[in-house]
């Protein structure tokens with residue numbers, strides 16, 4: 411039987427809520443289910459202000475607009491990340507300065523950030539890879555010392571914490587994804603968390619195509635109009651209804667995914683050691699949120715062998731990011747610094763199947779049979 415890498419989770423209420431959204435007679439954005447999703451995040455995680463978006467990419471683009479990134483402003487971020495982390499700022503004309511990953515984790519090496527800060531630096535974008543927190547105290551201290559903003563790309567980090575604080579709530583802005591490969595899904599979807607009062611009012615305007623329609627709907631003003639730049643960043647009620655059905659199951663989803671990670675770790679620890687393969691490391695300030703379970707292979711050749719071995723058993727494993735500083739688009743723009751850890755993860759990191767319905771036993775047995 412085929413084991414895919416990912417299989418979207420279904421709570422069973424998704425279609426019922428979509429039907430309800432349709433019967434309410436309003437399927438554009440910012441309706442009943444959008445508000446239910448907003449309340450969920452505000453109540454469960456204590457976010458000050460959140461806005462559903464059509465993707466995490468859009469949430470990051472909103473962040474770049476809110477920070478008023480101008481051509482020539484510098485933005486620091488890891489090279490080992492998804493293209494949207496960088497693209498959102500590239501679209502505004504920013505100069506991207508890529509940071510290497512840590513030796514013990516694919517997340518960015520906090521000790522390498524300060525050397526890249528210049529008077530042009532406007533923001534640091536952290537990526538909580540695999541839902542594992544970056545060392546946020548170090549980053550927030552740097553940001554306040556140099557008077558720059560911090561955006562958390564928390565696409566993979568729902569319900570994960572740093573020293574007990576929820577990820578996405580620590581930087582000035584935080585962005586989440588509900589793409590079908592993430593823990594909580596609605597096909598394509600995202601969320602922007604606005605943690606700094608200075609951005610609250612403008613965030614609603616940018617979200618609503620540069621208009622003050624949100625304030626109008628609340629009855630705060632008697633007509634609405636074009637007051638700023640913006641775009642159509644809000645998802646329809648159909649997406650929000652689907653998403654809410656998943657949010658209601660958040661705790662069960664997280665528990666199940668973490669259980670699978672635990673099983674992988676317990677069963678693979680000694681096998682990995684004999685093959686010089688490293689398993690995910692968790693710093694003591696971070697939590698695991700069951701987003702991902704990966705192997706860091708000894709080299710690229712070993713990774714190819716393991717992918718092939720799993721494939722022969724009809725199990726799909728996949729590698730992850732190609733370093734952005736070496737991408738066809740960016741290579742010419744990169745300042746030439748070598749980022750060896752980022753390259754190493756590009757060549758050796760292998761993600762194992764992980765989804766709610768998965769029984770990982772056959773994946774484990776197949777891996778252990780690998781010589």
Ligand SMILES: *Cc1c(COP(=O)(O)O)cnc(C)c1O
Pocket residue numbers: 464465466467468491492494495537563565566586587588589598599600
């Ligand atoms: C998935 C992901 C994104 C993009 O999310 P979308 O919702 O697909 O736009 C951005 N950054 C990281 C780190 C991701 O894992």
